[in-house]
Amino acid sequence: MGDYKLLDFQTLGDERGSLIALEENYNAPFEIKRVYYIFDTKDGVIRGYHAHIKLKQIAIAVKGSCTFVIDNGKSRDEITLDNPNTGLLIEGLIWREMKDFTPDCVLVVLASEHYDENDYIRDYQKFIDLVLKN
Numbered sequence: 001m002g003d004y005k006l007l008d009f010q011t012l013g014d015e016r017g018s019l020i021a022l023e024e025n026y027n028a029p030f031e032i033k034r035v036y037y038i039f040d041t042k043d044g045v046i047r048g049y050h051a052h053i054k055l056k057q058i059a060i061a062v063k064g065s066c067t068f069v070i071d072n073g074k075s076r077d078e079i080t081l082d083n084p085n086t087g088l089l090i091e092g093l094i095w096r097e098m099k100d101f102t103p104d105c106v107l108v109v110l111a112s113e114h115y116d117e118n119d120y121i122r123d124y125q126k127f128i129d130l131v132l133k134n
C-alpha cells in the first residue's frame with residue numbers, strides 16, 4: 001500500500017535571508033532523477049487524478065500554497081503545503097489530486113525516476129483493483 005509523510009527541512013539562513021538544501025539519500029530519501037515545477041495554475045483547476053506504480057516524489061510549495069488530496073484506496077487525507085520548509089513525500093500506490101493553488105504557487109517536485117507515462121495509473125477503478133491485489 002502507498003504511504004505519505006511530511007518532511008521538515010532545516011532552514012539555513014543568516015541576516016541576508018533563508019536557504020534550504022535538498023540532498024539525495026540524505027534529507028531527500030531517494031536518488032533524485034528528475035525535478036519539475038508547477039506554477040501559474042489557473043483558478044479552480046484540479047491537477048493530478050492519477051497514481052504511480054513505482055515513483056517516489058517529494059512536493060514542496062516553495063511559494064504560495066496548494067492542497068494535495070492523498071488517497072490510499074481506503075481513506076483520503078488532505079494536506080495543505082504552504083511553506084518551503086515542508087516536503088510531502090509520496091511513495092507507492094497513492095491516488096493524488098492537487099487543488100486550491102494560490103495564483104503565486106510554485107510547487108517544486110523531486111522525483112525518483114525519469115518521466116515515464118507507463119508508470120501512471122490514470123483510471124481510478126484500475127487503481128482500486130491494484131490496491132486490493134497488493
Ligand code: T46
Nearest residue numbers: 034036038047048049052055057059096098109114115
Ligand atoms: C504528479 C503530480 C504531483 C512531462 O513531459 N515530463 C514530466 O516530468 C512531467 C511531470 C510531465 N510531463 C508532461 C505530461 C503532460 O503532457 O507535462 C504535462 C502535464 O503533466 P501532468 O498532466 O501529468 O501534470 P499533473 O500536474 O497532473 O501531475 C504532475 C506529475 O505528472 C505527477 O507525476 O505526481 O504532478
